Amino acid sequence: MIGLIKKDLAMIKSNWKLVGMLLVIYTVMGIFGEIDISFLLPFISVMIMISTFSYDSYNHWDAYVVSFPHGRENSVRAKYIATILLILGTSFLTTLLSFMISYIHTGMIPYEQIFYSLLGTLFGTLFVLSLMYPIIYKFGIEKARIGIFIIVFGIVALGSFMAQYLDLSFLAKSLSFLENYFVLIFISIMILMSYVSYKISERIMRKKEF
DSSP, rough: OOOHHHHHHHTGGGGGGHHHHHHHHHHHHHTTOOOOOOTTTHHHHHHHHHHHHHHHHHHTHHHHHSTTTTHHHHHHHHHHHHHHHHHHHHHHHHHHHHHHHHHHSSSSSSHHHHHHHHHHHHHHHHHHHHHHHHHHEEEEEEEEHHHHHHHHHHHHHHHHHHHOOOOHHHHHTGGGGGGGGGGHHEEEEEEEEHHHHHHHHHHHHHOOOO
């Protein structure tokens, strides 16, 4: 299992220069007061991990790994764990940089603001992971790209429509009683959707023929 995780992380080592460059860009833009792009690196981490599916497909990795004991289940589990580790690692780095940039600008650190920004980034990246991985396991990386584009575009379009034409203030008021439990609920939702996505992917992989 650990070997499979190392395999996925080793496959993206050529992208570490890109990650380092983005960290530098984020730091420079933050220091000079440009837009906040702290969310960008964790999202790109997901995209980088998705590229490993192409490597697996090219090298016929799935057909090989099914020969291992519990190979199907372990390969899916390793892919999710490696991706989440990368998301957490890049999120941790950008959070530290956010602390530094805020201190340089104001002489203080807005812990609460950065925490909620981190929470939103984690939710967004895990949502993308939870949405994309079952589609990729079901249809393969090449076919999945089209489906992913359509789904993401549809979500963005739906969100824009709701923000422009629907009054959602009533929803905020009706949920105000949950304010004290917001963080706990948010974290629970992230864990739940990641777990459900993993179980769906595992089930697809278990039934797939190679």
